[in-house]
Amino acid sequence: AADGAVRPYEEVPVVDLSATGLSSTPLQQAMALAREHGPVYRRRLHGHELMLVSSLELVTELSDEERFAKGIAVALENVREFAGDGLFTAYNDEPNWAKAHDILMPAFALGSMRTYHPAMLKVARRVLDSWDRRAADGTPVDVADDMTRMTLDTIGLAGFGFDFESFARDTPHPFVEAMVRCLEWSMTRLGRQPGGDYTEEDAAFRADADYLASVVDEVIATRTGGSGDADGTPGARDASEASDDLLGLMLGATHPADGTTLDLANIRNQVITFLIAGHETTSGALSFALHHLLKDPAALRLAQREADELWGDATDPDPSFEDIGRLPFTRQVLNEALRLWPTAAAFSRQASEDTLLGGRYPVKAGELVTVLTPMLHRDPVWGDNPELFDPTRFAPEAEAARSPHAYKPFGTGERACIGRQFALHEATMLLAMLVHRYRLVDHADYRLRIKETLTLKPDGFTMTLGRRTPAD
Numbered sequence: 251a252a253d254g255a256v257r258p259y260e261e262v263p264v265v266d267l268s269a270t271g272l273s274s275t276p277l278q279q280a281m282a283l284a285r286e287h288g289p290v291y292r293r294r295l296h297g298h299e300l301m302l303v304s305s306l307e308l309v310t311e312l313s314d315e316e317r318f319a320k321g322i323a324v325a326l327e328n329v330r331e332f333a334g335d336g337l338f339t340a341y342n343d344e345p346n347w348a349k350a351h352d353i354l355m356p357a358f359a360l361g362s363m364r365t366y367h368p369a370m371l372k373v374a375r376r377v378l379d380s381w382d383r384r385a386a387d388g389t390p391v392d393v394a395d396d397m398t399r400m401t402l403d404t405i406g407l408a409g410f411g412f413d414f415e416s417f418a419r420d421t422p423h424p425f426v427e428a429m430v431r432c433l434e435w436s437m438t439r440l441g442r443q444p445g446g447d448y449t450e451e452d453a454a455f456r457a458d459a460d461y462l463a464s465v466v467d468e469v470i471a472t473r474t475g476g477s478g479d480a481d482g483t484p485g486a487r488d489a490s491e492a493s494d495d496l497l498g499l500m501l502g503a504t505h506p507a508d509g510t511t512l513d514l515a516n517i518r519n520q521v522i523t524f525l526i527a528g529h530e531t532t533s534g535a536l537s538f539a540l541h542h543l544l545k546d547p548a549a550l551r552l553a554q555r556e557a558d559e560l561w562g563d564a565t566d567p568d569p570s571f572e573d574i575g576r577l578p579f580t581r582q583v584l585n586e587a588l589r590l591w592p593t594a595a596a597f598s599r600q601a602s603e604d605t606l607l608g609g610r611y612p613v614k615a616g617e618l619v620t621v622l623t624p625m626l627h628r629d630p631v632w633g634d635n636p637e638l639f640d641p642t643r644f645a646p647e648a649e650a651a652r653s654p655h656a657y658k659p660f661g662t663g664e665r666a667c668i669g670r671q672f673a674l675h676e677a678t679m680l681l682a683m684l685v686h687r688y689r690l691v692d693h694a695d696y697r698l699r700i701k702e703t704l705t706l707k708p709d710g711f712t713m714t715l716g717r718r719t720p721a722d
């Protein structure tokens with residue numbers, strides 16, 4: 251300070267969006283503002299301010315579970331309108347969070363992936379069947395659409411023994427369409443004045459949310475032997491699936507501490523939560539990974555070589571559970587894709603008490619601070635060319651040399667993603683099977699555009715395919 255006085259804290263730049271409003275791509279707008287104003291700024295909208303943070307230094311502090319916990323920001327409050335107290339949107343002190351977390355954790359340990367592997371493989375083969383036809387007739391594939399079909403069918407089958415049969419449909423399953431509209435409603439509602447009138451969009455949202463709940467009730471009824479034959483509900487049932495899947499645990503497992511089970515209203519919220527959280531983000535991650543491989547022939551060749559080493563020129567490889575641990579480069583490709591475009595691109599932290607972030611930015615008890623993950627992933631710790639796709643950033647030596655707080659695609663702490671191993675097992679397997687089998691052709695000279703529906707996906711990304719020959 252010019253007067254020589256010691257300032258207890260620094261002013262945070264305030265960006266006032268009251269006049270212009272939120273853009274239709276709020277995440278990319280927030281990134282542009284971070285580039286302009288630096289790694290911490292406050293965004294003012296509707297008379298309310300939110301601090302957005304994107305430096306390693308400050309995210310390291312926000313990750314301190316003593317000082318901060320998960321915060322439910324407005325976007326997640328909106329998602330609560332249809333996912334209630336499911337794991338993702340539950341408040342930290344809501345008893346159902348700890349209860350469901352304790353009951354479901356064992357289902358997501360690395361070893362449990364062995365249970366899901368057959369369902370994952372079954373759905374991966376559906377992608378190959380579909381893409382083989384595209385390779386044969388030369389028509390392009392819409393990458394994000396097909397990855398979404400794949401991840402939805404996988405979480406449906408592996409988690410709930412429910413088959414959405416997405417590859418037998420020309421348009422997405424109605425559940426997906428309703429869900430995407432619910433997510434879009436949650437996002438566009440961010441730009442609206444709180445407390446405004448009930449609109450047509452709100453009514454449409456209500457109808458979609460009711461439809462989601464009805465599909466889920468059907469899935470539950472099928473399992474519990476209730477009426478499972480409601481007319482017009484799409485999807486075939488596979489009730490023979492083991493009851494040690496997620497739904498089986500939700501219905502049957504008792505809490506280690508008090509012996510109670512989850513109540514039905516909460517189970518419905520959990521199923522909706524898992525169907526959404528379990529597929530939107532993984533689908534985007536796979537789509538971005540394919541985009542980067544298409545644009546980086548050297549990385550594609552390395553990924554192909556790795557798959558070739560496992561499966562040779564077998565036309566129909568049969569990946570084992572253990573094989574997926576033998577694809578470290580493919581895994582690095584996914585990690586790097588999630589660095590550049592973490593598909594759940596922001597998460598919020600709530601201060602436990604009044605504090606100074608970085609010793610200089612005051613944050614009040616209860617206040618939310620949002621981490622802008624794609625900008626954290628471009629912090630100087632990533633070197634001087636952070637936009638460059640480079641999977642070797644995740645080679646073991648490079649990872650060991652870097653702070654764990656530099657990379658947060660799965661959030662942080664106790665409320666970090668429970669499905670991380672699930673997502674990585676599923677995505678690594680499919681990616682390896684795809685590069686093993688196909689030549690990827692950039693028929694439209696695709697330029698990356700990002701579509702935001704709370705999660706991120708490449709917009710309008712298509713490619714054509716050729717079957718690889720041993721010479722490729």
Ligand code: HEM
Nearest residue numbers: 337338527528531532535594597660661665667668669673
């Ligand atoms: C939480 C990202 C896949 C289920 C989270 C969070 C992030 C995230 C950032 C923390 C959100 C916050 O702090 O507010 C991702 C990404 C995925 C992925 C990038 C794929 C690449 C999955 C899958 C499942 C899943 C496959 C389920 C099978 C959940 C659940 C939570 C969560 C239930 C809430 C956990 C809790 O608060 O207890 N995820 N996720 N996610 N994720 Fe994922």
